[in-house]
Amino acid sequence: MNAPFPAYRDRYLPALCLAEIDALPHKAWAPVILQVGAIEQHGPHLPVAVDSLLGQIWLNLALPLLPPDLPCYVAPPVTIGKSNEHWGFPGTLFVSKDTLRELLLSIARQLHRWGFRHLAVLNSHGGNVAVINYTMEEVRSELGMRVSTLRGAWDLDVSRQELTYGFHANEAETSWLLAAAPGLVDMSQAVCEYPAQVGDDGMLRPEFAPATFAWITRDISRSGIMGDAPAATAEKGLRWFRGGAERYAKGIVEAALKAREALS
Ligand SMILES: [Zn+2]
Structure with missing residues (x-):
């Protein structure tokens, strides 16, 4: 009970009172x-919160790796994103692209009003990418804030098939959940299902082909899984967490130092 929660509580804006936020250095x-x-x-084996949970886990793993004197703060998370591609499966809860854009813009405007000038987005869901990119260009051009994007970069030692067409509820996501929250995973329900095969000579595929098509998950997966979920293990999850957290931390440090440099 005595361990701080979250692990980065001294950087977490919702945990601070207004005088503390006002006095934060290097905004x-x-x-x-x-x-x-x-x-x-x-899929049938993982909870619907996977992407939001993983976002929180990455912060919990990466932020303690920062130099303690590096100023870096954390806004309250946006846990519901743009997931219309998963429409029709029970448990999917999403907002429209316009609502997500408005929410992101409102958050940026208010952080700007509090004096902050650098927003760093850590997105954990592919369906959000287009909306975030568009909106962050607005944040940059209209508010003049610096915007950094913290991308997950991990060396997944998985097959080429999994690397290419393991999109969702896949070996990596299942492994991460087995490592972080095994009680939320039901491996008896895990199946391997791919939307396309590497090496087949078809021209039209959902991704990575000369011709692609707009897809929703219902078009290309029966189970909701796209990837080799049964191949997941907690050991892989732990290993991939370690490397990924180090890279997130390095990305945050570099984003901060480049922003400081740009002002000098
Ligand atoms: Zn996911």
């Missing part, structure tokens, strides 16, 4: 991390 360049996730079906 002109210190990044405020905004984690954007999703609540959507993740």
Whole structure:
């Protein structure tokens, strides 16, 4: 009970009172991390909160790796994203692209009003990417805030098939959940299902082909899984967490230092 929660509580804006937020140093360049996730079906074996949970886990793992004197703050997370591609599966809860855009803009405007000038987005759901990119260009052009994007980068030692067509509720996501929250995973329900095969000579595929088509998950997956969920293990999850957290931390440090440099 005595361990701080979250692990980065001294950087977490919702845990601070107004005088503390007012007095935070280096608002002109210190990044405020905004984690954007999703609540959507993740197959029959994983909870619908996977993307939002993983976003929180990455922050919990990466932020303690920062130099303690590096100013970096964390905004309250956006846990519901744009997931219309998972429409029709029970448990998917999403907002429209316009609502997500408005929410992100409102958060940026108010952080700007509090004096912050650097927003760093850590997105954990592919369906949010287009909306976030568009909106962050608005934040940059209209508010003049610096915007950094913290991308997950992990060395997944998985097959080429999994790397290419393991999109969702896949070996990596299942492994991460087995490592972090095994009680939320039902491996007896995990199946392997791919929307396309590497090496087949078809021209039209959902992704990574000369011709692609707009898809929703219902078009290309029966189970809701796209990937080799049964191949997941907690050991892989732990290993991939470690490497991924280190890279997130390095990305945050570099984003902060470049922003400071740009002001000098
Ligand atoms: Zn996911």
